[in-house]
Amino acid sequence: xNTITSYKAxxxxxxxxxxxxxxxxxxLLRLAPNWVPRSFLQPGLRLKLHPEDTYAYGADRGGIDxxxxxxxxxxxxxxxxxxxxxxxxxxxxxxxxxxxxxxDCGATIVGxxxxxxxxxxxxxxxxxxxxxxxxxxxxxNAKQARLVxxxxxxxxxxxPPQHNNVGNNFPYTFFGLEPGTTKAQVRxxxxxxxxxxxxxxxxxxxxxxxxxxxxxxxxxxxxxPGSLCTYEPQWGSDVFGMYQSMVEGRYVPWSxxxxxxxxxxxxxxxxxxxxxDWEANLDPNFKDNHYLEPIPADxxxxxxxxxxxxxxxKIDGRQLFSAKELTVAPGAKCVIHDKGAYSLICVQGSxxxxxxxxxxPKLIRFTEVTEDEYFCTEDGALAGVSFENTSQTxxxxxxxxxxxxxxxxxxxxxxxxxxxxxxxx
Numbered sequence: 513x514n515t516i517t518s519y520k521a522x523x524x525x526x527x528x529x530x531x532x533x534x535x536x537x538x539x540l541l542r543l544a545p546n547w548v549p550r551s552f553l554q555p556g557l558r559l560k561l562h563p564e565d566t567y568a569y570g571a572d573r574g575g576i577d578x579x580x581x582x583x584x585x586x587x588x589x590x591x592x593x594x595x596x597x598x599x600x601x602x603x604x605x606x607x608x609x610x611x612x613x614x615x616d617c618g619a620t621i622v623g624x625x626x627x628x629x630x631x632x633x634x635x636x637x638x639x640x641x642x643x644x645x646x647x648x649x650x651x652x653n654a655k656q657a658r659l660v661x662x663x664x665x666x667x668x669x670x671x672p673p674q675h676n677n678v679g680n681n682f683p684y685t686f687f688g689l690e691p692g693t694t695k696a697q698v699r700x701x702x703x704x705x706x707x708x709x710x711x712x713x714x715x716x717x718x719x720x721x722x723x724x725x726x727x728x729x730x731x732x733x734x735x736x737p738g739s740l741c742t743y744e745p746q747w748g749s750d751v752f753g754m755y756q757s758m759v760e761g762r763y764v765p766w767s768x769x770x771x772x773x774x775x776x777x778x779x780x781x782x783x784x785x786x787x788x789d790w791e792a793n794l795d796p797n798f799k800d801n802h803y804l805e806p807i808p809a810d811x812x813x814x815x816x817x818x819x820x821x822x823x824x825x826k827i828d829g830r831q832l833f834s835a836k837e838l839t840v841a842p843g844a845k846c847v848i849h850d851k852g853a854y855s856l857i858c859v860q861g862s863x864x865x866x867x868x869x870x871x872x873p874k875l876i877r878f879t880e881v882t883e884d885e886y887f888c889t890e891d892g893a894l895a896g897v898s899f900e901n902t903s904q905t906x907x908x909x910x911x912x913x914x915x916x917x918x919x920x921x922x923x924x925x926x927x928x929x930x931x932x933x934x935x936x937x
Contacts, residue, residue: 515879516544516600519607526608527616533603534620538866539892541613541621543855543885544600545876548578548587548638552768556641558675558741565878569593576878582855582887582913583636584611588662588750588771597750599636602881610887622853623890626915634748635833637855637913641741644681647756647764648712652772653731656787657751659774666832667746668823669737670726670804674859674872674909679721680739681760686716687727687735687802688793699785702755705766710757719799726804728925730827732789743857745823745833745913753787805928809836816844817899823913825925834922835913840901850893852918858884861908863901866892870899870908888912 522529533541547561551574555566559579566575573591580587580597587597599610610633619627626634651665689698693715701712713736721740729735734755751772754764770778777783795801806820823835840846840863862871869883876882888897901908923931 513877514881515877516607516881517879519602519605519881522603522606522608525616526612529603529606530601530608530613530617531620534889534892537868538897539889539895540866540868540897541601541603541610541887542868542883543582543610543887544602544607544881545885546580546583546597546599547576547878548580548597549574549576549589550578551590552762552764553577553646554643556643556680556739556741558641558678559639560873560876562875562877568878577641578638580636580638581857581885582610582633583638583748584609584614584633585636585748585750599887601887620891621887621889622915625917626853630916632748633853633915635745635913635915636748637743637745637835639675639741640737640744641675642680642737642739644739644760645684646737647754647759647768648686648716648734648736649752649754649756650734650788651731651749652751652753652787653789656732657749657772660772662751662772663747663749664731665747665749665751666730666827667744668726668728668804668833668835670743670822670835670837670911671721671723671740672743672837672859672911673723675741676723682739683721684718685721685727685735685738686713686718687729688717688733688795688798689715690717691794691796693794695785695790698755698788699781702769702781702784705757705769708758712756717798724806726822727802728804728823728825728827729802730789730792732787733792734788743835743911745835747832753784800926802925804925806837807923807927807931815846816841817846817848819848821923822911824919824922824927830916831919831922832916833913834919835911838899838910838912840899840908842901842904842906845898845900847896847898849896850888850914852893852914853890854888854893854912854914856886856888856910856912858908858910861901861903861906863899863903863908866898870910
C-alpha cells in the first residue's frame, strides 16, 4: 500500500523543490488525504474512508467525520496530533505541508494579491459528514475571535450528490432564530444548560437539505447542520460556540460553548448571548439571503464539459471564497482557465489533469495516498489546466474552491432565481 508515511519528510527550505515540481506539472501540487476527527459527533461513513479506520486516531479522540482540502489551518481539537488539519504535498517521494510550501514560495503558489494582503493561504474546505444532526452553534466573527487570538469563520455549504447517496438520520438544518425571538429567551436556554435539553431548537427553524444545492453562512449565525455530507469552503479558522446542550440524547459539554470566548466571560450569560448576530439571525427572509443553487459559469456544453458556480456571494460586502463544480463528459477533453489559485477534489470518475492521473477512489485507508486531490497555483490557473475524462461511460466531476476576491465575475446571492439554467441539472 502506498502510504503517506513512506514519503520522506522534506526539511529545510523547500522553494527549489516545490518550484521544480510546479514547472513539471503546470502549476499543480498533489495533496494527500487529510483526516480530522471530532469527539462529540458520530461519523456519517460517506468519506470513502475504510470502515476499519473510522477511529484511527483512537476511540477517545472520536470518529473521523471530516476530510480537509488545501488546508494550512490546524484543527482546534483537544489532544490533537501536531499536524492535524494540515494538508501534505507529495513531491518526488517526499512530503511537506502545504503551509510550508506557501511559507517558502509565497506568491508563486497563492498569487500576488493574496500573498500581499494575507501572507498565507487564508481559506480551506472540507467534507463534513455525520450520521445525525450536530448541535446548534455559531462561529465567531473576526473581532470576537481576536479576543482569544484566533480568526473569525464565515463558511459555505454544498451537498455533492456523489457523497449523498443516502441522507442519513436527519437531512434538515436549523438556521437562525424565529422572528420575534428575544435575548431573554436565548439567555434562559443558556441558563438551563445543565437541566437536560435546553430547548434552544424551539426558537429556530429547520430547512430540508437537497443534494446539489447549498448555503452561504456568515459568522455569528446559529445553525445546526443536518446529516447530508457537505463540501464546505470557509475561512481558515476552527472557532465555534455550541448553544445547544443536548443533541440526539447526548450531552454537549459547556466547554464547547465557551471554548473560543475569553476565560473571564465563560460564565457571563449576557456576553454569550450577545455573541450572536441578532439582525442576521432574525432575518424574516433568511432563505432568500443565504440559499444557493448552481449557476452555469460558461457555455461549454458543446465542448463536453459543464462548469457551474456552487458557492458565490458576499459576506459583509466581501467575497471571502467561492467554488465551482466541473463535469467532463465521458471521453471529452477541455482546458479550464481561472483567475486565481484553487484547491481541487475529484468526487467522481477518472481521467487526467495536466496529463497527471486524476481519479476518485472507492475506498481509502487512513494513511493511504490518492490521486483525487490537487492544489493549483495562480499562474497555473491563469495559463489553463487541461482535464481529460478517460472513461467512456462515467462523467468526471471535480469541485474546486478559490481564495478571497478572486472571482469578481461570480454571481450575487439569489442569482439562481434571476438566471434560467443553461444546462440540465
